[in-house]
Amino acid sequence: MEGPKIYGELFGLPITQTLVNTWIIMAMILVVCAILTKNMQKRPGKAQVIAETIVTVMDGLVGQTMGKDKMKFAPWMLALIMFLAFANTSGIYGLRSPTADLNCTVGLALMTFFMTQFYGLKSKGLGGFLKGFLEPMPFLLPINIIGEFANPVSLSFRLFGNMLGGGIIMALLYSALAGLYFFPVLIPVPFHFYFDIFSGLLQSFIFTMLSMVFISGAMD
Amino acid sequence: MEGLDFIKACSAIGAGIAMIAGVGPGIGQGFAAGKGAEAVGRQPEAQSDIVRTMLLGAAVAETTGIYGLIVALILLFANPFY
Amino acid sequence: MIGDANIVDFLLQFLGQFDGIDVIRAFSAIGAGTAMIAGVGPGIGQGFAAGKGAEAVGIRPGAQSDVIRTMLLGAAVAETTGIYGLIVALILLFANPFM
Incomplete structure (x- = not known):
């Protein structure tokens, strides 16, 4: 699997395959949401039940992990996990994962990093925030600072490495299957199930859970 | 032997090292799986909670293995260097 | 000593x-x-934490969210030396x- 193809340029910025695939995934999510929330009534039809279940489960998860007073983060967390779920499993519907590009994962991890710092500053005040680096012992200050920066690095590289590794293994598998004498119909199926579906959904869950833990940890 | 071949050879060694x-x-995920199985054996009703915690921790433990894979894939x- | 029967001389001649x-x-x-x-x-360490976390959730399933939060915070701290290694490797690449 080579790097993302570049399709052209717009105002000096390259239009890469990652960018185009992200637009396609955004369009898919918008279509799914439009179908699920069309014609909402007090006695829900089947599509509305699915939408309500998703929102309720996510609200429960945010309430459990971050605390009941931080429910304002639930819409962002749901948007994050929906985008990641569609983006990581792109191997199934033939697109190169946008999260197999370090630019995309670093962007998402920086969102979490800036949210952590901003809400930590806002809820603890400048003095409390700076004192937080001196806990539990003052000589741990450089380790705490590096630990703060280690969080977005590990978030982004974990997601990038898992998706790129899965993509390369699938590409190697397909090129190895190209030299067979019979038509290899069912052989890639368990690999797609493990690398695309299981690993993709697990990594999106991990990214969202870690973001929730970091943001709520910085706020108290 | 050319310099470029020597770089390629040492890149192959580096990728393996x-x-x-891994x-x-x-080791770590195996220990987690063992403890998870023991916990489910002790309280089978909590199975989904235990499995969710175990998978969460195992996926976090996977990270440094993935870092090694990234460096190996970059070298390959x-x-x-060439 | 005969010629280049010395391994160090042989290596230096090869690299030269x-x-x-x-x-x-x-x-x-x-x-x-x-x-x-x-790495x-x-x-090993984060796997050990995951195992102990699973055991703790088995003993008290009601404390699951606290257990998960503590486990993930500890695992993130344990990650740092792995990231140090990754940083050194990426710097070298x-x-x-030196080049």
């Missing part, structure tokens, strides 16, 4:  | 046929790979100070 990082998650496919 | 910059590049590649052996530690 980088995958020694030892750690193997995106080598900056 | 290349440009210095190629030898630096080659050994940087080996160094980047060796730096990733630092063994967090792998992409921002090499």
Whole structure:
């Protein structure tokens, strides 16, 4: 699997395959949401039940992990996990994962990093925030600072490495299957199930859970 | 032998040595799976909670193995030295 | 001692046929790979934390969210040395100070 193809340029910025695939995934999510929330009534039809279940489960998860007073983060967390779920499993519907590009994962991890710092500053005040680096012992200050920066690095590289590794293994598998004498119909199926579906959904869950833990940890 | 061949040869060695990082998650996730099985044996009703915690921790433990894989893949496919 | 029956002389003669910059590049590649052996530690440690976390959730399923939060915070701290190794490897590959 080579790097993302570049399709052209717009105002000096390259239009890469990652960018185009992200637009396609955004369009898919918008279509799914439009179908699920069309014609909402007090006695829900089947599509509305699915939408309500998703929102309720996510609200429960945010309430459990971050605390009941931080429910304002639930819409962002749901948007994050929906985008990641569609983006990581792109191997199934033939697109190169946008999260197999370090630019995309670093962007998402920086969102979490800036949210952590901003809400930590806002809820603890400048003095409390700076004192937080001196806990539990003052000589741990450089380790705490590096630990703060280690969080977005590990978030982004974990997601990038898992998706790129899965993509390369699938590409190697397909090129190895190209030299067979019979038509290899069912052989890639368990690999797609493990690398695309299981690993993709697990990594999106991990990214969202870690973001929730970091943001709520910085706020108290 | 050319200089470029020597770089390629040593990149191959480096890529292999980088995958020694796979030892750690193997040991750690195995320990987690064992403890998870023991916990489910003790309280089978909590199985979904236990499995969710175990998978969460195992996926985090996977990270350094993935770092080693990234360095090995960079040395194999995106080598900056030639 | 006969000729180049000495292994160190043989190695130096072998390496002497290349440009210095190629030898630096080659050994940087080996160094980047060796730096990733630092990944063994967090792998074992975070797996141990995951196991103990699963056991704790089995003993008291009501404390699941607290257990998960503590486990993930501890695992993130344990990650740091693995990231140190990754940083050294990436520096050797992409921002090499010797080339």
